[in-house]
Amino acid sequence: MVKTGVFIRIPLLISVPLSLNFPYMNRFAILLLAVVYGNLLFAQTNTDKKIGKSVDSLLKLMTLEEKIGQMNQYNGPWAATGPLTNDDNLLDQVKTGKVGSMLNVTGVKRTRELQELALQSRLKIPLLFGQDVIHGFRTIFPIPLGEAASWDLKAMEDGARVAATEASAAGVHWTFAPMVDIARDPRWGRVMEGAGEDTYLGSLIAKARVKGFQGTGFGDTSAVMACAKHFAAYGAAVGGRDYNSVDMSLRQLHETYLPPFKAAVEAGAATFMNSFNDINGIPATGNKYIQRDILKRDWKFKGFVVSDWGSIGEMINHGYSKDSKEAGMQAANAGSDMDMESRSYTKYLAELVKEGKVKMAVIDDAVRRILRKKFEMGLFTDPYKFSNEKREQTQWNNLQHRVVARDMAKKSIVLLKNEKQVLPISKQTGSIALIGPFVKAKSDHLGFWSYDWPDDSTRIVSLWEGVKAKVSPSTKMLYAKGCGITELDKTGFAEAVATARKADYVILTIGETRDMSGEAKSRSSIQLPGVQEELVKEIVALGKPTVVMISAGRPLVFNWTADHAPAILYTWWLGTEAGNAMADVLFGDYNPSGKLPMSFPRTEGQIPIYYNHYNTGRPAKNDSDRHYRSAYTDLSIYPKYAFGHGLSYSNFDYSDITLSAPSFTAAQSLTATVTLTNKSTRPGTETVQLYIRDITGSVVRPVKELKGFQQVYLKEGESKVISFTLTANDLRFYNDQLQYIYEPGEFKLFIGSSSDMVKEVGFELK
Numbered sequence: 001m002v003k004t005g006v007f008i009r010i011p012l013l014i015s016v017p018l019s020l021n022f023p024y025m026n027r028f029a030i031l032l033l034a035v036v037y038g039n040l041l042f043a044q045t046n047t048d049k050k051i052g053k054s055v056d057s058l059l060k061l062m063t064l065e066e067k068i069g070q071m072n073q074y075n076g077p078w079a080a081t082g083p084l085t086n087d088d089n090l091l092d093q094v095k096t097g098k099v100g101s102m103l104n105v106t107g108v109k110r111t112r113e114l115q116e117l118a119l120q121s122r123l124k125i126p127l128l129f130g131q132d133v134i135h136g137f138r139t140i141f142p143i144p145l146g147e148a149a150s151w152d153l154k155a156m157e158d159g160a161r162v163a164a165t166e167a168s169a170a171g172v173h174w175t176f177a178p179m180v181d182i183a184r185d186p187r188w189g190r191v192m193e194g195a196g197e198d199t200y201l202g203s204l205i206a207k208a209r210v211k212g213f214q215g216t217g218f219g220d221t222s223a224v225m226a227c228a229k230h231f232a233a234y235g236a237a238v239g240g241r242d243y244n245s246v247d248m249s250l251r252q253l254h255e256t257y258l259p260p261f262k263a264a265v266e267a268g269a270a271t272f273m274n275s276f277n278d279i280n281g282i283p284a285t286g287n288k289y290i291q292r293d294i295l296k297r298d299w300k301f302k303g304f305v306v307s308d309w310g311s312i313g314e315m316i317n318h319g320y321s322k323d324s325k326e327a328g329m330q331a332a333n334a335g336s337d338m339d340m341e342s343r344s345y346t347k348y349l350a351e352l353v354k355e356g357k358v359k360m361a362v363i364d365d366a367v368r369r370i371l372r373k374k375f376e377m378g379l380f381t382d383p384y385k386f387s388n389e390k391r392e393q394t395q396w397n398n399l400q401h402r403v404v405a406r407d408m409a410k411k412s413i414v415l416l417k418n419e420k421q422v423l424p425i426s427k428q429t430g431s432i433a434l435i436g437p438f439v440k441a442k443s444d445h446l447g448f449w450s451y452d453w454p455d456d457s458t459r460i461v462s463l464w465e466g467v468k469a470k471v472s473p474s475t476k477m478l479y480a481k482g483c484g485i486t487e488l489d490k491t492g493f494a495e496a497v498a499t500a501r502k503a504d505y506v507i508l509t510i511g512e513t514r515d516m517s518g519e520a521k522s523r524s525s526i527q528l529p530g531v532q533e534e535l536v537k538e539i540v541a542l543g544k545p546t547v548v549m550i551s552a553g554r555p556l557v558f559n560w561t562a563d564h565a566p567a568i569l570y571t572w573w574l575g576t577e578a579g580n581a582m583a584d585v586l587f588g589d590y591n592p593s594g595k596l597p598m599s600f601p602r603t604e605g606q607i608p609i610y611y612n613h614y615n616t617g618r619p620a621k622n623d624s625d626r627h628y629r630s631a632y633t634d635l636s637i638y639p640k641y642a643f644g645h646g647l648s649y650s651n652f653d654y655s656d657i658t659l660s661a662p663s664f665t666a667a668q669s670l671t672a673t674v675t676l677t678n679k680s681t682r683p684g685t686e687t688v689q690l691y692i693r694d695i696t697g698s699v700v701r702p703v704k705e706l707k708g709f710q711q712v713y714l715k716e717g718e719s720k721v722i723s724f725t726l727t728a729n730d731l732r733f734y735n736d737q738l739q740y741i742y743e744p745g746e747f748k749l750f751i752g753s754s755s756d757m758v759k760e761v762g763f764e765l766k
Contacts (some may be wrong), residue, residue, distance in 0.1 A: 054380070055371045055628075058123070060362060066123060068349045069098035071332075073130070073306065074730035076105035076114070097121035098346060100370055101174075101338065109169030112387040115339035119383060126374060126383040128405070130306075133175035133213075133224070134193060134449035135159070137166040139576050140460075142207075142412040143447040143517075143553055145180065146572030148195040148597040149646070149711060149747040151687045153208040159408045160212025162401045164224045169395035171386050174225040174379055176273060180260035181230055184608040186598060187240030189521030192448055192553030192573075194235065196597030197610045197643060198289055199256050200706045203263035208483055210267035218270070219377040221385055225373060228264035229274030231306060232290050233257040240607070242522045243276045249697070253279070255734045262299055270303045270373055274336060276311050279665045283318045285311040286327070291335030304337040304369035313342035324348060332358050337366035342725045347456040368511060377533055404576055409574040409581030414594035415567075415647040422545050422567040424588030424649060425505055431476040432467065433503035435496045435539060437508055438483045438551050440464045444518060447553055447573025448518025459576060463549070466579030470587050482539075485513050486530045493538055500539050504545040507586065508539055508559075514573060517553025527557045536561045549582065555600040555641075564642055570594075587595070588649060591684040593711070595646035595754065599639040606635060611643040611755040612702040644706075644754035650684030650714070653677045654759055663764035666728040666742065670763060673723045674751050680716035685713045690724045691750040691758065697743055698735050731765060 001423045059067070064593050074090055075197070093099050105111055113128050118127045135141045141159045150156065162176070166176060179193040182202055189304050195202040202709040207230065215223040229271055233253055237244035248257075272295060275284040284290060296299045304637035313324055321327035328344035329352050339345040352358040395401075415423070425432070438444060442460040443452060453459065468477060483489065500506045510532040515521065527533075537560065540546055547567040550556065551574075562568065569592070574581050584590040601609050620631035623638070631637045655675040664670045676688060690708040694701035708724045726749075731742040752758030 001596050004409065006734065016197065022723055034417050047193075048664065050278050051372055051375045054369050056373055058125075059368060060372060060382050061123060061177075062367070063297075063400060064350050064353060064363070066093070066097045066125075067363050068345055069093075070100035070125065070367045070370050071338050072099055072346045073101040073338050074099055075341055076102050086696075091117055094118050094127070095120045097123060097125060100125075101130055103130040103176075103340070104169075105129050106170045106172055108171045108387040108389050108392045112384055114576050115383050118541070119730060125371070126379040127486065128173050128374060128377075128379075129171055130174040130176060130227075131167060131172045131387075132173065132177070133163050133167045134177050134179070135447070136163050136405065136575060137183045137451060138396060138444045138453070139166060139398070139405050140450045141405050142409050142574045143192045143449075143572055143589050144194055145192050145196060146412040147408060149414050149570075149572065149594040150199070150408065151201070151595050151597075152711065153204055153409050155411055157208040157212035157409050158211045158404050161215060162404050164213045164215060165222045166398070166401065167460070168222050168224050168386055168765055169392045170387070171377070171392075173386060174227065174271065175213055176227045177213065178206055178226065178231060178264070178572060179229050180206040180264055181233070181275075181473050182257050182260065183235035183382055183598070185235075185237075185240035186526055186555040186601065187238060187522055187524065187604065187607060188235065189242060189448075189517050189523065189554070190235070190420045190519055191530070191555075191598065192517040193519075195260070195329065198597065198601060198612065198706050199259050201597060201709075202260040206260040206263045207267040210264050210269045214268060214270065219378040221388070221391070225270035225377065226264070226759060227271040227306065228261055228269045229273035229652065230284070231261055231272045231295065231305070231672035232275060232284060233279055234275035234277050234284075239279055240522050242520050246277045246279050247561065248280070250738060251734045251736060253736060256485050258529070260292070261295075265295070265299045266303050272301070272303065272305045272379070273308055274305060274311065276308055276314065278318055283311070283315045283320050285336055286315050286320060286330035286334045289336040296335055296673070297736060302369070302372070303546055304366065304373065304668060305335055306338040306339045307331065307336050307342065309340050310342045312336065312339050312344045325352065327337070327604050328352060329357050332362055332366070337369055344625050405575055406577035406584070409583045410590040411624060412572055412574060413581065413585050414570040414596055414645075415585075415592040415649075416570055416641060416645070417562070417565065417568040418647055418649070419566045421649075423547055423569075425547075425586050427471050427475070427587050429471065429475055429505050431478060431480040431503045432471065432505045432507060433480070433500045434464060434467065434507045434509070435500060436508050436535070437481055437547075438463065438509035439479055439481070444514045444551065445574055445578035446523070446574075447575070450514075450524060450575070461577055461579035463507070463579045463582050466581070466583035467507070467586065469580070470583040470589075477711055482535045484533050485511070485532070490531055490534065493535060496535060497538050497542065500542055500544060503544065506539055506542075506544045507549065508536060509549045509551065510536065511551035512553060512556070514553075524604065526554060533558060533560055536565060538567075540564050547586065555598050557601060557603055557640070559640065560603060565598055570596075588682075591649045591682060592688065593685040595644050595687050595689075600641035602636060602640045605632065606639065609639050612705055614700045615703055638756070642754050642756040644687075645756070646687070646754070648684045648686065649680070650678050650682050650686070650729060651680040652684070652686045652714070652753065653679050654752060657749065657759050657761040659749070659763055663766050665766050670726045671723055672726065672749055672751065672761070673721055674759065675719055675721050676712055677719040678716060681716045683713065683715045685711055686753065687711050689752060689758075691755065691756065692726070692731065693748040693750070694731065695746045695748065697733065697745070704750060706755075716734075728765060730738070
């Protein structure tokens with residue numbers, strides 16, 4: 001865990017008059033308290049050892065009720081992200097030390113007010129303030145799945161850094177992000193919140209986002225605690241239905257779904273959040289195997305685990321707990337350290353301890369973990385260090401943050417198709433028709449899990465505004481909405497067609513509303529909603545140079561558009577700077593470089609579809625090979641767009657692969673090289689992707705596995721030699737005994753522009 005040096009002292013406690021009559025404390029205890037914290041006054045460094053001593057000293061002074069209070073998180077009285085369960089006496093509970101954390105409380109005025117109440121408690125332990133800062137706070141960035149399409153780890157880290165800077169300036173200590181769930185089913189609404197289908201890419205993105213949120217380390221006022229969620233396997237919910245069960249082998253769990261969480265631990269993530277689902281019949285919230293055995297024992301995680309909203313109490317609905325008391329017992333014993341909003345701990349933990357059903361050591365371990373984070377954040381040094389109104393005002397409209405957001409947004413856009421070089425558009429084009437329900441949209445560009453501010457109408461850049469700022473003064477801009485997003489009304493088609501006829505070029509925007517993807521937004525149909533694709537047919541039939549822009553929070557199905565529109569840009573939800581970023585790409589000021597982090601299905605019947613699947617005993621080799629093969633008789637075996645797909649305005653050529661040797665041993669390494677050439681007149685960035693395949697193993701292996709990538713910028717006509725180095729560790733996998741091993745044998749190595757467009761060569765591990 002990265003830490004920075006700060007003074008460890010508690011002046012508020014030291015200044016408490018000894019004559020006050022605190023309940024549960026005699027005069028000796030008060031004197032002991034003063035001595036303990038007086039000794040801490042002169043501590044100069046925030047080392048693990050010194051923090052540990054401070055935590056232990058405080059823990060000895062706490063009553064059981066005060067310890068349980070630290071394990072309790074309540075929603076603030078102003079907003080909620082779940083069913084409201086606020087108590088009438090919430091503020092009294094804060095004052096008496098029965099609350100350790102609050103969520104949905106932002107702004108230095110509000111956080112300071114509540115912190116002042118917490119410091120009226122007997123031991124004056126400060127609160128932690130948590131918030132869902134998922135893809136930006138004041139400045140909204142692209143949805144996480146969109147950011148993942150950039151494959152730019154530094155840009156994603158920078159985006160999280162901006163979010164942390166803004167949120168911490170508003171009094172937030174802790175973000176409930178990043179979501180690192182691997183997801184292979186686009187029907188699941190929360191795909192928008194993660195990094196897609198690939199474990200390797202998802203693990204790297206998990207590290208980048210944790211580093212961005214936590215910055216140079218706790219104690220810095222621009223750092224917020226990260227929270228890796230949802231632990232674990234939430235992205236594999238059956239049928240893509242939110243909150244649903246997960247049933248899989250332990251090998252699959254360890255190989256596919258756990259690595260991004262382990263990466264988050266390695267990056268120093270302060271906290272974890274458990275998931276709503278059950279895993280093989282045991283709710284994650286009450287699952288000792290994943291929380292105590294894997295996370296805390298095997299991975300040596302030193303932070304704490306918070307439940308998801310009400311998930312402890314929801315174990316009753318699962319049929320795992322008979323009542324809230326049993327749920328509290330099961331969750332605490334399994335390793336859930338903090339209860340978000342279910343009230344199970346505050347109501348029953350003390351009773352459970354007295355009955356011997358929850359050991360005091362379990363309580364102490366949880367409270368020790370929570371207090372440690374409060375010390376590391378410097379809240380005992382200065383409980384109000386995140387309540388600086390001047391800093392809040394300075395970061396409220398930080399223009400540099402918009403620059404970072406615009407850079408992230410344009411890198412997130414994926415060029416799916418560009419026949420006859422329809423794109424980029426000339427800024428000198430005589431007339432451009434902008435058609436569709438998103439042309440002048442504002443808030444829809446924010447996507448799900450974002451904040452709405454009173455001045456959004458002026459801060460968010462629409463596509464219309466972005467294009468207007470980009471084209472020449474002589475360019476005539478025309479507009480027609482055409483249709484709504486979900487409505488079936490076609491009366492606007494005629495105006496849209498007439499408008500398009502008048503233009504030299506057509507930009508057509510379609511997609512989802514911002515609340516169609518997200519939590520509790522699972523959809524059985526992921527087709528374009530409403531009559532939007534029928535509008536596309538009408539406009540494309542005119543034969544005009546047309547680009548279709550698709551705004552969405554997940555992979556959608558749009559087969560007619562994919563087959564007939566000359567150019568397609570997938571723009572996700574891009575945030576505050578959406579319109580400017582879109583215009584940057586449309587007019588060539590930025591050459592698109594995004595690559596898909598999820599496979600796009602042709603229809604819902606293909607789901608789940610992902611590139612790194614296993615072969616069967618009767619694999620179909622192509623679409624004509626279907627007789628007694630593992631393929632649908634009425635559907636292609638291929639996705640509409642493959643994982644890693646994404647075009648550029650440049651034309652990149654890959655040479656054949658050269659290996660440093662045909663084989664290597666576990667004590668050696670293998671280097672693979674290709675020459676990448678930009679055979680165009682436009683500079684651009686290509687994401688060169690490396691995949692491997694283990695031909696024969698003690699368990700079946702995927703047909704391809706991503707093992708590396710490099711983003712390479714090439715000037716027009718330029719060539720570069722790109723090298724990747726593999727070791728035996730890159731070839732490891734979990735066998736049927738859950739041993740993480742590599743095995744000698746034959747392999748294939750692939751390098752290319754996407755999972756389906758690669759060069760191939762064989763090698764051997766001896």
